Amino acid sequence: MATPGRPRSFDKEKALDAALQVFWRKGYEGASLADLTSAMGIEKPSIYAAFGDKEQLFREVLDHYQKGPANLAVAALEEPTARKVVERLLRVSADAGADPHMPRGCLYVQGALACGSESDCIRAELISRRAAGEALLRKRLQRARKEGDLPKKSDPAGLARYIMAVLHGMSVRSSAGASRKELRGIAETALRGLQSELSGRTSVASLPHAGTRRRSELVQGARPLRVVRKQQAWPNRKSATAGIKPPSQAGGRLPQSS
Numbered sequence: 001m002a003t004p005g006r007p008r009s010f011d012k013e014k015a016l017d018a019a020l021q022v023f024w025r026k027g028y029e030g031a032s033l034a035d036l037t038s039a040m041g042i043e044k045p046s047i048y049a050a051f052g053d054k055e056q057l058f059r060e061v062l063d064h065y066q067k068g069p070a071n072l073a074v075a076a077l078e079e080p081t082a083r084k085v086v087e088r089l090l091r092v093s094a095d096a097g098a099d100p101h102m103p104r105g106c107l108y109v110q111g112a113l114a115c116g117s118e119s120d121c122i123r124a125e126l127i128s129r130r131a132a133g134e135a136l137l138r139k140r141l142q143r144a145r146k147e148g149d150l151p152k153k154s155d156p157a158g159l160a161r162y163i164m165a166v167l168h169g170m171s172v173r174s175s176a177g178a179s180r181k182e183l184r185g186i187a188e189t190a191l192r193g194l195q196s197e198l199s200g201r202t203s204v205a206s207l208p209h210a211g212t213r214r215r216s217e218l219v220q221g222a223r224p225l226r227v228v229r230k231q232q233a234w235p236n237r238k239s240a241t242a243g244i245k246p247p248s249q250a251g252g253r254l255p256q257s258s
Helices: 012-030 033-040 044-051 054-067 071-076 082-097 117-146 156-175 180-193 212-220 237-241
Strands: none
Touching: 012 033, 012 054, 012 117, 033 044, 033 054, 044 054, 054 117, 071 082, 082 117, 082 156, 082 180, 117 156, 156 180
16 A cells, blocks of 8 residues: 655745756756755755756756746736837846845856767757747737838747847856946847837828828828918018019009019
């Protein structure tokens, strides 16, 4: 007859918080079981019983990370415009990357940067999760183009790849000790470079059933355009009549204006 296992004597969520800090700071291969058991406050048998092995523990930590720190990036996708989405992604990344209370960089980026071939499955897992994040951003930008928030000629897939590359680069800079000012500077430079890509435009030809003047009004968002002819200044009455003779004295013709 099987003997029921002992009840778990630790809080799994707190244990995952502790393991997250270790993996985030040291990476997958850099985090030893001794590091993990010390931080989590449990023994190796408890780790094996609750999580299986180190690889399975790391996968659960990645899920935990997605629900916590990484969820800030997911929340940015709810912004009302594509520009605000990108602004929030870049600025949140800059601020989080310099937070003194958190490990530097992004776990998805540096969790397996220094892994050997024996950890290829972990590297593949992180690549898959980064790709999933890029896919979410691409879908949000595709929606923005469909809604007219991005120009019709824009490339949502290319934009998403570029933005993710900037975010990953900021993560590496963060792990190297970049300051908040430096990371914010990178974010602002990227936003300036993306200004035209993130501005929705409406062409005149695409405006339906609009006359020439009405199209100009819609594109420029201004009052109707008016053609103003330059008129010659009209002199006052006294100066206008001075020296002008009646037709009978001027050979029956009105004087020519100069």
